[in-house]
Amino acid sequence: MLGCGTVGGEVVRLLREQATELAARAGAPVELVGVAVRRPQRHADLGELVTADASGLVTRDDVDVVVEVIGGIEPARTLLLEALKAGKSVVTANKALLAEDGAALAEAADASGADLYYEASVAGAIPLLRPLRESLAGDRITRVAGIVNGTTNFILSAMTESGASYAEALEEATRLGYAEADPSADVDGYDAASKAAILASLAFHTRVTSADVHCEGIREVSAADIAAAAGMDCVIKLLAICERTPADGDTPESVSARVHPAMIPASHPLAAVDGAFNAVFVEAEAAGQLMFYGQGAGGAPTASAVLGDLVAVARNRTVGGRGPRESTYASLPVRPMGTVPTRYHVSLDVADRAGVLSTIAGEFARHGVSIAAVRQTGGRPDGGPARLVVVTHTAPEAALAATVEVIAGLDAVRGVESVLRVEDLGRKGVAG
Amino acid sequence: MLGCGTVGGEVVRLLREQATELAARAGAPVELVGVAVRRPQRHADLGELVTADASGLVTRDDVDVVVEVIGGIEPARTLLLEALKAGKSVVTANKALLAEDGAALAEAADASGADLYYEASVAGAIPLLRPLRESLAGDRITRVAGIVNGTTNFILSAMTESGASYAEALEEATRLGYAEADPSADVDGYDAASKAAILASLAFHTRVTSADVHCEGIREVSAADIAAAAGMDCVIKLLAICERTPADGDTPESVSARVHPAMIPASHPLAAVDGAFNAVFVEAEAAGQLMFYGQGAGGAPTASAVLGDLVAVARNRTVGGRGPRESTYASLPVRPMGTVPTRYHVSLDVADRAGVLSTIAGEFARHGVSIAAVRQTGGRPDGGPARLVVVTHTAPEAALAATVEVIAGLDAVRGVESVLRVEDLGRKGVAG
Structure with a gap:
């Protein structure tokens, strides 16, 4: 194991408390043989398991699986690449590394036939x-x-x-x-x-x-x-x-x-x-x-996900086989955000006088942003400040941003109170 | 495939529509080579794929995986045991068969090293x-x-x-x-x-x-x-x-x-x-x-679960390895329901006269059933009918049943309106 903070501490506890059960599920004992930490003196409870030599640990002959709970890009990346190259399977909770350079890890795993599991990297204990x-x-x-x-x-x-x-x-x-x-x-x-x-x-x-x-x-x-x-x-x-x-x-x-x-x-x-x-x-x-x-x-929920992966990897080692490889065959283009349409809620402080609504609505139209609803409140007969709320149909971010910029500069607009995206998740037919 | 009703029809549709994607995910083409149904003439759209000879189909040389969507115990059990014995992996949605005789299927799968997957048997499309x-x-x-x-x-x-x-x-x-x-x-x-x-x-x-x-x-x-x-x-x-x-x-x-x-x-x-x-x-x-x-x-959601299993089984065949085996090492005793404690809500029509509540409460106490809350409504001054609702703490079913039987026979009780179990699921700390 690399690292022994909140999650690592829980992994150690559960490995010890559930040793018999984990062995039955994995088809072989799952034994903790070493824990690499930066400051070994802080982990006296781990006795001889603890080491400061992470690089030595991940390539040791008696290590089959490396569990990484350090987080961050380095030294985690270098250590996991070393481990995978040496044929050790990897279980990691490291979302930052996977999101930045998951491809390098996946390629190293494929090259040596090792497993790469990372359920704990997203949504903790939730199997997702x-x-x-x-x-x-x-x-x-x-x-x-x-x-x-x-x-x-x-x-x-x-x-x-x-x-x-x-x-x-x-x-x-x-x-x-x-x-x-x-x-x-x-x-x-x-x-x-x-x-x-x-x-x-x-x-x-x-x-x-x-x-x-x-x-x-x-x-x-x-x-x-x-x-x-x-x-x-x-x-x-x-x-x-x-x-x-x-x-x-x-x-x-x-x-x-x-x-x-x-x-x-x-x-x-x-x-x-x-x-x-x-x-x-x-x-x-x-x-x-x-x-x-x-x-x-949290420590225990994340450790639950780590251990689920650990049992899967151990079982693959015991009975033969390998977990699913990275699947990127589709290689679809990733759309830039400026072109992704969402709905917006724009709240404006405006002067309550004739023509304001028409001017503002005109700016939305000119930028191709269709208005779904408008609500005006708080206007005073003397033309004092009023609140104008505009909810748009879906529009590209670039068009909305350009609209708001122009509107903010209008004489009749005292301020742009808030611009918020609106997600109509309910429209997709959520029950309950 | 065995059977071609609502779910089977969706499986066929998705296999055809997603052939390229499924092949990329499984590592090899996933090809439908035969569909056994009772009345082949009703499935003209399947052309030469259709057969009435289910037993012949499940042991055919060109079959790697048998998808069973017939349901019910027989002939599904006999056919799946034949398939597993012949080394064919099985994907099934058959909850009745698995719940009644899953052990026989698991043993047959273990004996030949075949896979047995059944995600679709519980909660349709929900990965559970x-x-x-x-x-x-x-x-x-x-x-x-x-x-x-x-x-x-x-x-x-x-x-x-x-x-x-x-x-x-x-x-x-x-x-x-x-x-x-x-x-x-x-x-x-x-x-x-x-x-x-x-x-x-x-x-x-x-x-x-x-x-x-x-x-x-x-x-x-x-x-x-x-x-x-x-x-x-x-x-x-x-x-x-x-x-x-x-x-x-x-x-x-x-x-x-x-x-x-x-x-x-x-x-x-x-x-x-x-x-x-x-x-x-x-x-x-x-x-x-x-x-x-x-x-x-529903057809499509259940077919989604069937196809997820099918891809997993196909991938196991392609890259080697096998899914998790049945895990029954714990062999814990199953508790008879009479001893499982739940809470109860008992609604009674009673005569609204002095001593009724005391008599009824006494019967609960005599049977060891502890009362959590009591509510009496609707009583008339002349002793006309009132509604008495008793909510208990957790009690074994046997004790509650005995209590209700005695209470139903009391002079002051005109009728037992309803006896319902109460589950305090919220007590376990559900958020949201």
């Missing part, structure tokens, strides 16, 4: 990658969308419940241990984007990396945005959305992956996913809509 | 068996509970929404094609019981057959029961519940599997699962609580 990779291997997945980052979900839930600002909610999340001292990976959406890249790759049999994922975090989500959403019977969630777009005329079939905050109907099941929980909807042509829900992070 | 068997192989599953029969869920949903009687709701379900002409397998709970046996076997590494599953259907659920549940902010669902009970003193660890209607809180996510949808909660020690949701039946 195996269903995508194996259960739905006979179906055409069209969409994967959900909440895959517990920290941002906790912050947005807190803002929704208490009306707190982003800064206040982040402070509470940090105090309770849901956010790290440097929260950037979570709140800027990078963690969710890594997961989206992994999900899109598996769902669409296409190599999608974190660089392909359009990524917006939640720092800009304001209490006013939350209130605007509530006014529409909606809540704001940070969503990871991976979609396949069918061919259309000369435009070939393509895929897209994006992470951004979005308004979703308060009645949608995803709206009820609170705190540190994750939930992911998968849509496939024959299967229809599926939902997976559970704990997306 | 593979997560239980593989993703959670490193964890200790403590409970599997959910809605696994769409027909009864449709009927109970209709009764709840419209106040219809069981007979009226069944008639509607039959008219809309959700219930078969002979609805017994669904409404008497046998279908759900087969699924519970399969789920319990996988979850607890113990052979559980349909004969081990306590099974009550929904025929006796009355409009009054539905109303009584609504009065408690609950709904009635037909649940399949598989539980592991830890060792306690001299009593060894054991498992139980049961299917019965139960009151669950209206706020629980399972309460929102309407119509023909299925949803299953899985609880494991490290993973915590997981939920799986989707379409539990």
Whole structure:
């Protein structure tokens, strides 16, 4: 095992507590023979198992499987490539590495015939990658969308419940241990984007990396945005959305992956996913809509996923055979975000005088952005400030951004209060 | 392929439409070489593929995998045993056969080294068996509970929404094609019981057959029961519940599997699962609580699960290796239902006179059934009929049944309106 933090500690505990059961399931004892950590003196409880020589450990003769729970790109990448080249199978929870350079790992695994499993890298304990990779291997997945980052979900839930600002909610999340001292990976959406890249790759049999994922975090989500959403019977969630777009005329079939905050109907099941929980909807042509829900992070849940993979790899070693290889045969083009159409909710402070609505509506039309609904409130007879809310039909981000830029410069517009994406997940026929 | 009804027809369609994709995923073309049906003349569209000689087909040299979608015990069992003995792998959706005699199939598969996959047998398109068997192989599953029969869920949903009687709701379900002409397998709970046996076997590494599953259907659920549940902010669902009970003193660890209607809180996510949808909660020690949701039946969703298995089996054939074998090493004793404690909601018509409550409470106490809550309504000053509702703490079925029998015979009791199990699924910490 490489690393021994929260997840690693739980892996050690479960390996010891369930030794007999794991052996029965794997067909052979699953024995921990070494743990590489940076500071061995901090892990006295591991006795002689502990070492600072990670590189030596991953190529040792008595090692069949390397479990990596260090995280981050290096030294994890170098160590796992060494392990795979030496024919050791790998079980990893490292979403950042897989999303950035999963291809190198997959190629190394294929070259030596080793296994590469990474269920724990997305949505913690929720079995999601195996269903995508194996259960739905006979179906055409069209969409994967959900909440895959517990920290941002906790912050947005807190803002929704208490009306707190982003800064206040982040402070509470940090105090309770849901956010790290440097929260950037979570709140800027990078963690969710890594997961989206992994999900899109598996769902669409296409190599999608974190660089392909359009990524917006939640720092800009304001209490006013939350209130605007509530006014529409909606809540704001940070969503990871991976979609396949069918061919259309000369435009070939393509895929897209994006992470951004979005308004979703308060009645949608995803709206009820609170705190540190994750939930992911998968849509496939024959299967229809599926939902997976559970704990997306934490030591024990993540260790459960690691151990499930470990048993699978051990069983492959025992009875022969190998898990599914990386499947990228489809190689579909990845669509740039500027061309991915979504709906928008635009909230403006405007002067309440004749012609304002017409001018603004004209700008939307001029940019080819079709308006679905308009609501104006709070205008005073003297032409004082009013709130104008515009909800659009689906429009490309580039067109919407250009529209908002022009509108913001209009005399009659005092300010752009909020611009939010709207996801009508319910339209796809979610029951319940 | 054996059989070509609703599911089989979809399997054929998808095999044809996705031939290129399936070949890329399996590592070799997946070709349909024969379809055995009882009346070949009805399947002219299959041309020369169709045959009435099922036994000849399953042992043919050019057959690697047998997909069985006939259903029922015979001739499916004989044909699949022949196929497995001949080294053909099997993909089946046959819950009744697996629940009654899965051991014979598993042994035949082990003897010849063939694969036996059956994801489609439980919860249609929802990936559930593979997560239980593989993703959670490193964890200790403590409970599997959910809605696994769409027909009864449709009927109970209709009764709840419209106040219809069981007979009226069944008639509607039959008219809309959700219930078969002979609805017994669904409404008497046998279908759900087969699924519970399969789920319990996988979850607890113990052979559980349909004969081990306590099974009550929904025929006796009355409009009054539905109303009584609504009065408690609950709904009635037909649940399949598989539980592991830890060792306690001299009593060894054991498992139980049961299917019965139960009151669950209206706020629980399972309460929102309407119509023909299925949803299953899985609880494991490290993973915590997981939920799986989707379409539990229908041609295309079931075919999706069949094809996922088919690709897995084909890949095993192509790259070598074999799927997980049946795992029954734990061999835990199966607890008889009389000793499985659940909570109860008992609704009585009583004479509203002094001493009635005391007498009734005394009978509960005498049988060791502890009362959690009592509510009396509708009494008239002249001692006219009143409604007395008693909710118990967990009690063994035998003790509750004995209590109700005595109470029903009391002078002051005009009638036992309803006796319903209560499942506090929310107590286990479901979020959302």
